[in-house]
Amino acid sequence: MLENYNAGQVEITRISRCYYDDNIARISKYVVRLLINPSNNHLEGLLYGVDITRSQEQYETQVSIVRTLSSNYRDVYLLNLREKTLSIIKEEEGNEDGLKKKEDGSYSYKKFLAKYIEERVHPDDRDMLHEVLRLRNVRKRIRKKEEYKGNYRVKNGDEIHYYQFRVIRNEDSGIIVLGFLNVDDVVEAEIRQQKLLKEALDTAERASEAKTNFLRRMSHDIRTPINGICGMLEVADYYHNDINKLAECREKIRDASHLLLELINEVLDMGKLESGEIMLEEVPFNLHDIAQSVLEVIEKMAEERKIEITQDNIGVAHWNLIGSPVYVKRIMMNFISNAVKYNKEHGKIMLRCREISTEGDTAVFEFTCRDTGIGMSREFQEHLFEPFTQERVGGYSKYGSTGLGMSITMALVKRMGGDITFESEKDKGTTFVITIPFKIDAEKREAEQKAKKSVCSIAGMNILLVEDNELNMEIVEFITQNAGAVVTKAWNGREALEIFEKSAEGCFDAILMDVMMPEMDGYEATERIRRLNRKDARTIPIIAMTANAFTEDKIRSKEAGMNEHIAKPLNTELVLRAVAKLVQPQMVD
Template sequence: MEQDKTGRSKMLRLLLLFLIPGIIILTMVFEIQTNIEEKRANTDAEGIIEFMKEQCARYEKAYIQTGAESEFSIESIFNGYKIEREGIVVLSDGKRVISSNDSSMLGEMVAEDPYIKAFDSHPKSDALVRMAENGKIYYGKSAKCDPYYIYVFLPEREIFVERGMVMSYVAVFYLAAWFVLIFVHQRLVKKQLANSEYQNSIIDAISRIYVTNYVVDLKLDTFEIIRAPEQISQIACHFKGARQITDAITQYCIGKDYQAGMRETTNLDTLPERLRGKEFLNYTFQDTVGVWHMLTALPKRVMANGEIETVIFVVQNIDEQKRRELEYQNQILETAEEARRANAAKTEFLRRMSHDIRTPINGIIGMLNIGDYYPEDMEKQKECREKIRDAAMFLFELVNDVLDMSKMESSEIELEQIPFDLRDILREVSTLIEVQAVERGIVFDYKPEEGQHWNLIGSPLHLRQILLNIAGNSVKYNRVNGNLKLFCREVSSSKEYAMFEFTCADTGKGMSEEFQQHMFEPFSQEENGARTNLGGTGLGLSIVKKLVEKMNGEIDVVSEEGRGTTFTVNIPLKIDTEAEAKEQQTEQEEQERSIAGTRILLVEDNELNMEIAEFLLENENAVITKAWNGKEAVDIFQKEPEGSFDVILMDIMMPVMDGLTATRTIRAMHRIDAKTIPIIAMTANAFNEDRKRSCDAGMNGHLAKPLNIQEVINTIAECIQR
C-alpha cells in the first residue's frame, strides 16, 4: 500500500510538472499570436476603409462636376473590387445600407442590423471590435466619411488563421522538448542509480568487513545504525541519545577488562578534541564471549573551523588475526625462553666441562710428577700409570659423549647391521661394571642370561654404549655398600626378530620427581655443584634415549629419591640364522690375520702420535717408513719404485698438504700401484661426514684415534686382502 501511494504521488507530481508549464507557455503563445493576428487584421480593415474613403471621394467629385448621376454610382462602388480577406464591407448613409459587397444587405435598415448596432455599445477604439451574434463571431472596424459611414466585418476564422497552427507547433515542440528532457532525465537518473548502486556495492562490501557500523551526530546527540548485530539494534531501541546508547553498548557488549578503555575511546564529549588533526582512532577489545574486535572512529563531517560534528564508528572482527598474533608472540616468547634455557644449559655445560676436563688433566700431570719423584719405585710407577690411564679413558669417553650427542642432534648417527653374540656384549659390560662397583664398595649382581637367541644382527657398539651408560650411572650415583643388579632376558620372538629386556636396578641416591621430568634433556644433571671426583657430562641419558629410539626400542625409568633407580630397556634385535658358519669363518680369518712384514708408509705430523703409532706397528713386526706431512708422503711414494709399500696410513689434518689432497695426488699418478695401494685414514675426525670425505678422496678405510691395535690389524688385513 505504501509503495502504491508513493507511486501515485510521484505520477501526480510528474503530471503537474508537465501540465502547468505547458499551460503557461500555450497561454502566452496564444495571447501573443492573437495580438499579432488582430493587429494584422486591423491593418487590413484600415486598408479597406481607406479604399472606401477614396471611392466615396471619387463619387462626390464626379457628382459635383456633372451635377447628376453618372455611370459611377455609389451603389457600384464595389464593382471590380475584391478584398484580400473574406468579410463584409458596408457603406451606410446613417439610415440604411446603400452599398455592400454582400448584396443581401443592400437597402437594409441600419437600426435592424445587429452587427452595425453593436458598434453603438462599444467605445471608439483603434482596435478591432469583437461581436458575437447567433453563434457567429466577427471582428469589426468603422469609420465616418461624410456623409457616409463605412463598416468592415471580418469573420473570426479569417483573422486567426495561423493561431491554431502556431499553437500546434508550440505544443509539438513543447512535447518534443519534454520528451527530450524526460529522456535526458531518465539517463541521468539511470546513471545516478548505477553510480548509487556501485557506491552502495562498495559500501556494502566495506561494511561486510565491519560487523557494526553506526553514525553519531555529536551536536544533535543522535545515533544512526548502518549495520549492527541484533543486540546493538535492541540497545539503540531501548535507549535515547547517542551518549546513553554508546554507554549501554559498552556495558552489555564489551568484556569487563576492556570497558574502561572503551568508555574512554567512545567518550563523545572528548572525542572531537582527540580526533582533531587525526584521520582515525582505534581501540582493540574483547566482547563478552571473548571474541577480539577493533573499533575505529572516523570524522565524517568537519566544519571549516575544524570542528567535528559527525563521527562514524566501525567495528571489525579481528579474532583470527589477533589470536594468530598472540600465538606468534607466545611462540617468540617460548623460542626466546628455549634459547635462554639452551644458552644457560650450554653455559653450565661448558662450566662443567671445564671442571671435568681440568680434573683428569690435573690428575695426569700430578701422577706424572709423582712418578718422577719415585723413579725407582716400580710399585708407585705402576700405580701412577693406572691412574693416568683411568684419567685418560675418562677424557676419551668425555670427548666421545660430546661427539655422539653432536651426531645425534644432526641426525648423522648410523646404526650398524653386523652379526654379534649378545652374550659377549653382556659379559664385557658386566666385567667392566663389576670392576667399577668393587672399587666403589658396591655389591654387583649379574644374573645369567635367559633366552635362546643370542646370535643376532644389529649395532653391538651402540648396544654396548647403552648398557655401559645406564650401568655406569648406577655405579656413579650409588651409595657405599649399595647393591646393583644387571640382567637380560628374551621376552618374545618371531621368525626374524627377538625382543630383549635389559634391566639395571640400584639402591643408590635415586632421582627427584622434578629431575625425572627432564632427565633425558642434554647437559642435565641433578647434582650441579662442583665435583671432586671424575663426574659425567650430563649427556649419557640423552644419548641412551636417542639410541634406544633409533633402534625402535623403549626405555622406562622408576626412581625414588633416597631409595634407588631401576632402568628397563626393551629393544628388538634381528636373529642371525647363519651364525655358526660365520663364526667358524671369522675365527679362521682372525687366526690368519697378521701384519708382520707389511711395508707401511706412515704419514703423521704430530711427534707424539707418530711415536705411538710407530711403536704399535713395529710391535706387530711391520716395516715402517715415516712421512711428516702429505707433501713428503707424495714425494716418498713417487720416488720409491712400484710395489715398495703395501699400505699407507694417512693422517687427515696436516700442514703443507693435508691427507685428502695427498691421497688424490697419489691416485692421479701414472703408475699401477698408485691406483691399487690401500690408503687408510688415521684421524681424530670420527664423524660419518669425515668418513665419506675420506672415501670420496680415494681412501679404502678409516681408523679413529686413539688407535686400537687390533682394529688397525684387522683394517689393514681386510684392505690388503681386497
C-alpha cells in the same frame, strides 16, 4: 511536466555525470521547479544545477564502508557527531531495548554506549572502552586519522569472548561508521603464538644458561685430568729409578688420559648430532654379544660399590641383527653405567631385554633398566634430555657426568627410529625403557669376530709410517718396531707419495697413514698412490690413523682407497691386528 504538476509533484530532480571544459567528470544535481505564471496562466519550469561531486563521493564512500563492515562485522552503526545519535545498520543481538527512539529512528549515542558496555563488556574492560569511545575522544582521534580500532572482552555467562571495535571517518560529513567484530580466533591464535614464542625463548635461555654452566664445569673438569697428568709426570721424573712408582704413575696417567678423551668425545659427538653429521651404520651384529661386553665392564664398576645386577631376556628370537653396533653399545653403556653411577651402595639394578614384536624383516626390542638410586626431581625430569643439563652443580666431580650423555643417547635412539620413556622418584630410583627397531640378519652373519687375546705378529714386515705429529710418530714407531717391523718414516702425504713411488715394487708390506697433515692429507696421498702405474699400488694395505672415529670418516677413508680405519689414541693390539690381518690374513682368525 503537466502530468507531474497535476499529480502534485512541483519539483523534479535528476542526478547525472557531466564533463566540463576541463574534461573532468563531475556529478551534478539538476532541479526543475514547476510553477504557474500568473500573468499568462502558463506552466513554467525554473531549472538550476548544483555540483554535488564531493557530497556524492562521500556518500558512495560511506555506502562502500558500510557494505564492507556489514559483510565482516557482527554489529554496524552510524554515529552522527553533530546530533550525537546512533543509527543501527546491522545488529545480531538487540541492544536498544529500554532506549527511547528518536523521530528519525536513531538513539542517543551516550545512552546506547552506556547500556552496551554495562550489559555486555567484561568488567575489567568497561572503563577502557567507555573512555576510547567517549564522544569527545572519538572526535579527537578521528580528526588525526581515517580510522582507529582496539580490542576488548565480552563476558557471556562463564564464557569470555574477544571483540574488536573499529571507528571509520567519512571525510567531513560528520558521520562516523562504528563496527564491532568477534575476534576470538585471531586473539587465541595470537595468544598461542605468544605462548610458543615464550616457550621458545625460555628454551633458548635455558640452553644458553646450561651451556654457560657446562663450559664453567668443563673448564674445571678438563683441567682436573690435565693437572693429574702433569703432576704424575713430575712424580715420575722424581722417582725415575723406582720401577714400581713409575708403573703407578703410568697407570694414573692412563686413567686421566681416558677421562680427558671421554670428555672431549662427548662434546664432539654432541656437536655432530646437533648438526646432523652422525651417520648410522647398517652392518650385521649380535645383540647378545654386545650386551655381554657391556656387562663385563659394568659389573666391575658395580662390584666396587657392592651393587647387585640381575638380568633376564624375554621372548628374544633374533639375536643376529643389522644396525649400528657401536652406537647400540654406547646407548646400553650409558644407561647401565648411569644406573651404577647414581645408585646407592648395596643398591640393585634390574636389566631386561625383550623382543616385543616382529613384522617382516624388522624386530622391535625393548630394553629396561631399573635402579634403586638417587632418582630425579620432577623439575629436572622436564629437562633431562636437554644438552648440558645436570641436576647438581659440580655433578661431574661427584658422579663423573658431563651433562651430555642423556642428550646424546636420546638423539641416537631417535635417529634409530626408537624412543625413550622413564619414571623416576627422588631418593627411590629410576626406570628407563628404551624401544628400538632393528632389521633382522636373516643369514645370521656375525657382525664382529671376537678379538684374539694373543698378539698378532708383524715381525719382519716393512712398514711406511706417515704422521706429521712427532709424539704420534714416536708412539706408532715404538709399537711397530717393538713388534719386529722395519719402519720408514714420512712426515706428510707428499713425502709418503715420493718415498713409495721411488721404492722398489713390493718393498713395503703396509702403509700406516695419518689423515690430517700439511702439504698433502692422507686421503689425497692414498688416492695418488692407488693411481700409480705399478702392481703393488693397487694392492698394498693402507690403514688410516685418525682422531675422527665417526661412521662418515670411515666411509671417507674407504672412498679414498684405504683398507682399514683405526681411531686415535691408538691401541697397540688393534694396530698390530689390523696390519697382520691385511698383510697375512691367514694368520688371523
